[in-house]
Amino acid sequence: MVKSRQNHLVNCLFRAILLIPVILMVACGRKGIPVTGDVDKQLQLKQNETLAAFCDREIPQAEQALLIARDGMAINIKRETFGQVNLIRNENRWQVESDSLPDAAHIRDLQEICLSLNGSSADLFLLEGTDRERRISPYAARISEFEAVGVSSKSGYTVKKYQYSEPFNLSLSTDSVLVIAASGQEFQLATDDGKQLPGLVFRNNQFLLNKDEVRVIWTDPPELDLKQVHQQLQELTTSSRILLIFVDGLGWLLREHLLASEQQGFWSNPALMPVRVAFPPRTRNSYWVLGTGETASRPRQGTIFADFQVAAGEGLVIEGDQMFYKTPWQMMMKQDGNENGYVDDEIFIEAHRQVQKPWKFILVHFHGVDDAAHNYGPYSPETLKQLTDLDRFIGELNRLWPGEIYLVSDHGLHGAVDGTGTHGCGSLEDMLGLWGRIK
């Protein structure tokens, strides 16, 4: 009995050993070419087709491609050339075949396809103060590792040839920078003698610093952040009646844009200053930091403003139709009753009523600027219209509220390629809100 079991085990082991090469062959045969660059999902090219067909199906926004061979040579081509690039698997190697392109394009052992899109969610932002920024996309980082060695043209198609040169590196201009990871963690780090950030690499299509994915490197960032705003508010509420006007989506650069366009309003108040919001710059994140002073955790649920010296019956939050977090106070949620597409008018009507009552702390969260900026773009006439309306609302609340009035915002927005607006990346437009006393 024991011997029979042993024989059975040996047989199984033998079959398994025989199967290993088969499994490996199948696995290797199915292996496609990794597609990297400005893509936000894991992609592989697995079947014979033109690059145009692949991109039309998977990444229609692709504008350029860097096709990288195993030997370190690469070619850069533009979108209109994609249809001339046939990607063919030959045994276990992928190659580029084309009747129309120059010989330089005929890569025999293709290893990687790196695509460039107009805007990527994984861009690394290099920010300086509140004014200047540079963004490095994964595509830009990858192509910076190569050196251009020539240009070839044939039949009206141009191909630029590259040779691998050196790994991605970044030279900064200061001794110390603020590094912000994708997780939201912030680190103040020193550069080395060559003004480079030790440990910063570009690997596996990511900007990594000691295994953390880096999204922002900030030189001379604004000192004020939402954690400090929380602390200031906490102190202020011990001695004053506070009306906090929370303008969702009003970024510091939108304010600058308005002033540069000679548009005057509540945003012109010189007491307003830029504030660094939490990464990723989204309302929920900023609301949490503003309400708790905590930067490490980002729970989906929780209670904010619990550490304020404002009793349950003394505080009020007037919101739109979404409750982000609980508070110890009364909350009034408003709907778009007149169906004009915006809820700010309903919020204002409620706020107009409530500022005439003896509340110690009122938070009024306006959403119109954010909504318009999302739908029409942050610098659109529609966004300006919302700001103009808000200016009237704030003017009226200013007249009625006997205490102090502060303005805060949670993030800004940047223009998207389709004419709308969005936020969530490390740009100055997104990462800078504002804060200040306007009465």
Place this chain on the structure above:
Amino acid sequence: MKYFCSLICCLLLLPVQALVLIDADTQIELDLKELLKQADTEITVQKEKNGITYEETWRGLPLQSLLQQNIIENYDRIRIEAADNYQVRINRSEITSEDPILAFYRNNEELAPDRIRIVSELLPAMHWIRDIQAIRVEKADEIAIPRRLYPAAAILAAKPLRLDPGPFADAVGYYLNDLITGIFPYPQGEFYLVGRDGVRHLLDYQNYLKEAVLIRESDGFTLKSPQMPAGMWIKQLCYLQQEDTSILFTDLFQEWQEISSLLNWPAAMNQGYLHAQDLSGAVDLNESYKDISWLKVDKITW
């Protein structure tokens, strides 16, 4: 004796003015004293100042002669570089037809080494470059006809206007990077820039354009950069191109014909493919230019 030694030391330590002629890998250091002996070509120009017209006489050596002496025959243009990073290009045809000189004398007075300049009766004032450090011989890479064109208005509508874009104060505008980084994700190398008045520059991004700003004026945007002298700033920037990709300031033109004429485009460029938010398709740009809502156009391709 002490003073004599000091004078000798000063003379030895004084920087020697050098002018270099560069042709590919060859650098020829020009002997200014020898060139001075050949400065026998005169140009008289009329100038006006405060309503008074006066004449200036410049004497020097024709650039044609300078190049011939150094056996430089195979070139399409020269690039003249000044110590303050100013540069100007003169085409071969301009060198032969306008006959600019390297001037060493003005009204019979010898010019200091940093005042030696290019002078030509017929070339615009921006070509009268002085404090010349190098004359570089170039072969022309013809500016290719673009295959895609993006309207600047649509790009800038999605960007924040800046108050006092650094380092320029009392100004409103955009950073050049705001305009180009979405279109050129890895801006390196030279960009071809054209002003509405026809002035053209081929400028390296790292050396001239990385810190550039577009200052809004009443008639368009002036390209300014702390990396280049004010004489090179481009008023009414209307066009920008690198390789086969370009950006056009459509609001500076009334008709497509003005654009193709300024940029010397063939008639085939009149037929393009419009990529727009609400309408895409083949378009006759001559006929449709005025009717196109450029803010909604993503690009035109050929």
